[in-house]
Amino acid sequence: xxxxxxxxxxxxxxxxxxxxxxxxxxxxxxxxxxxxxxxxxxxxxxxxxxxxxxxxxxxxxxxxxxxxxxxxxxxxxxxxxxxxxxxxxxxxxxxxxxxxxxxxxxxxxxxxxxxxxxxxxxxxxxxxxxxxxxxxxxxxxxxxxxxxxxxxxxxxxxxxxxxxxxxxxxxxxxxxxxxxxxxxxxxxxxxxxxxxxxxxxxxxxxxxxxxxxxxxxxxxxxxxxxxxxxxxxxxxxxxxxxxxxxxxxxxxxxxxxxxxxxxxxxxxxxxxxxxxxxxxxxxxxxxxxxxxxxxxxxxxxxxxxxxxxxxxxxxxxxxxxxxxxxxxxxxxxxxxxxxxxxxxxxxxxxxxxxxxxxxxxxxxxxxxxxxxxxxxxxxxxxxxxxxxxxxxxxxxxxxxxx
Amino acid sequence: xxxxxxxxxxxxxxxxxxxxxxxxxxxxxxxxxxxxxxxxxxxxxxxxxxxxxxxxxxxxxxxxxxxxxxxxxxxxxxxxxxx
Numbered sequence: 240x241x242x243x244x245x246x247x248x249x250x251x252x253x254x255x256x257x258x259x260x261x262x263x264x265x266x267x268x269x270x271x272x273x274x275x276x277x278x279x280x281x282x283x284x285x286x287x288x289x290x291x292x293x294x295x296x297x298x299x300x301x302x303x304x305x306x307x308x309x310x311x312x313x314x315x316x317x318x319x320x321x322x323x324x325x326x327x328x329x330x331x332x333x334x335x336x337x338x339x340x341x342x343x344x345x346x347x348x349x350x351x352x353x354x355x356x357x358x359x360x361x362x363x364x365x366x367x368x369x370x371x372x373x374x375x376x377x378x379x380x381x382x383x384x385x386x387x388x389x390x391x392x393x394x395x396x397x398x399x400x401x402x403x404x405x406x407x408x409x410x411x412x413x414x415x416x417x418x419x420x421x422x423x424x425x426x427x428x429x430x431x432x433x434x435x436x437x438x439x440x441x442x443x444x445x446x447x448x449x450x451x452x453x454x455x456x457x458x459x460x461x462x463x464x465x466x467x468x469x470x471x472x473x474x475x476x477x478x479x480x481x482x483x484x485x486x487x488x489x490x491x492x493x494x495x496x497x498x499x500x501x502x503x504x505x506x507x508x509x510x511x512x513x514x515x516x517x518x519x520x521x522x523x524x525x526x527x528x529x530x531x532x533x534x535x536x537x538x539x540x541x542x543x544x545x546x547x548x549x550x551x552x553x554x555x556x557x558x559x560x561x562x563x564x565x566x567x568x569x570x571x572x573x574x575x576x577x578x579x580x581x582x583x584x585x586x587x588x589x590x591x592x593x594x595x596x597x598x599x600x601x602x603x604x605x606x607x608x609x610x611x612x613x614x615x616x617x618x619x620x621x622x623x624x625x626x627x628x629x630x631x632x633x634x635x636x637x638x639x640x641x
Numbered sequence: 642x643x644x645x646x647x648x649x650x651x652x653x654x655x656x657x658x659x660x661x662x663x664x665x666x667x668x669x670x671x672x673x674x675x676x677x678x679x680x681x682x683x684x685x686x687x688x689x690x691x692x693x694x695x696x697x698x699x700x701x702x703x704x705x706x707x708x709x710x711x712x713x714x715x716x717x718x719x720x721x722x723x724x
Contacts, residue, residue: 385660393710393719402706402708405706406705406706409706410704410705410706411659411700411701411704412706412707413706413707413708413709414706414707414708414709414719415709415710415711415716416708416709416710416711416719417710417711418710418711433711436711437711440716512701512704515659515663515697515701516698516701518663519663519666519694519697519698519701522663522666522667522670522690522694522697523691523694525670525673525674526666526669526670526673526687526690526691526694529670529673529674529687530673530683530684530687533673533678533680533683534680537680
């Protein structure tokens with residue numbers, strides 16, 4: 240067989256572009272490479288004015304070019320620096336002009352977060368299944384607490400923020416602080432103890448709080464012991480851990496979740512001193528209006544009574560009494576006149592009878608009365624006769640001798 | 642109840658806590674609003690109510706957050722607050 244310069248079959252030749260395109264297709268069709276977390280250290284970090292971020296991720300034996308577009312970079316809440324160990328999520332693509340495969344990153348997190356997140360999800364699912372986060376377990380937060388418990392670090396800014404908030408909103412309240420470390424291995428048992436101590440103190444509400452930090456910093460608030468202590472407390476608990484975007488298992492177990500410590504202090508004091516002042520003002524107004532209406536009522540009653548009094552006035556009574564007096568005096572007069580008349584008639588009759596009996600009348604018929612001259616005794620028997628006697632007849636007297 | 646409030650009247654207003662003063666004020670206001678009291682009695686209640694409202698206002702004005710701290714078995718004043 241004749242040796243040939245071009246042993247058959249002759250493979251087709253790729254252009255660089257075509258090959259690169261082929262590689263790109265291979266990479267982009269691979270499911271693993273399109274949704275991957277890669278761990279490494281940052282080097283050659285560059286943030287040009289475009290807003291995109293470029294860096295190389297490397298470990299002891301290999302390196303990987305990475306790019307994060309502006310839109311994803313804007314959502315990044317982790318300050319990047321060279322040498323930092325991170326985990327990057329994204330998809331592998333090819334930058335054809337340089338024949339370079341690279342990771343198009345859309346999320347970056349600190350190393351360890353992934354494992355913590357897995358643990359977080361496992362614990363959350365377990366406690367949720369147990370019913371620890373059920374809404375019917377949630378206690379009502381009192382609107383006007385007298386005593387507020389706080390579990391947090393005695394030295395943190397979170398405490399200062401909360402005390403300032405409480406001082407501003409409800410200075411009538413009393414705060415009882417149970418200080419506790421809020422991060423590190425000692426934190427969970429200390430937090431549990433602090434919660435239990437305050438739970439026995441007959442407080443209206445307990446705030447469990449911590450300022451912002453990384454997921455590791457906040458990890459004590461995902462500790463199963465702490466979460467159970469929060470869920471089991473008799474006192475209503477408000478959690479205010481980290482920032483708005485941070486969620487801990489304590490937040491789920493608490494009766495109310497606040498986005499920040501300051502917000503927790505606000506939620507613990509739903510009624511503020513301004514409300515109380517307004518309430519006192521309202522009472523004052525109601526007091527005044529009720530007494531005013533009572534007085535108005537009394538005035539009305541009084542004027543009704545005085546009208547009634549005028550109607551029943553003694554003037555009328557006096558007039559009618561006067562009439563009665565007239566009537567009585569008329570009747571008195573009449574009865575007196577009648578009696579006078581009666582007496583007069585009686586007198587006349589008596590006079591007539593008297594006249595009939597009068598000795599003068601007897602004398603007139605010719606009889607005489609003889610009396611003794613010396614002693615005036617009437618002589619009705621002969622033996623009585625004296626020497627000189629006086630004889631009275633109807634029209635005069637004369638003396639006689641025996 | 643007028644009888645309950647007249648019993649309470651014996652308490653010195655200066656010694657009442659905010660809660661006590663407010664509770665009595667509340668009671669007096671509703672007594673005045675809902676009951677037919679004698680005018681003299683009502684005026685007494687009103688005056689008492691005014692004094693109570695004053696007391697509440699003064700207490701609110703003067704209130705300062707009390708901060709205490711659990712130390713072991715004790716509760717002591719908290720002084721670790723740095724400005």
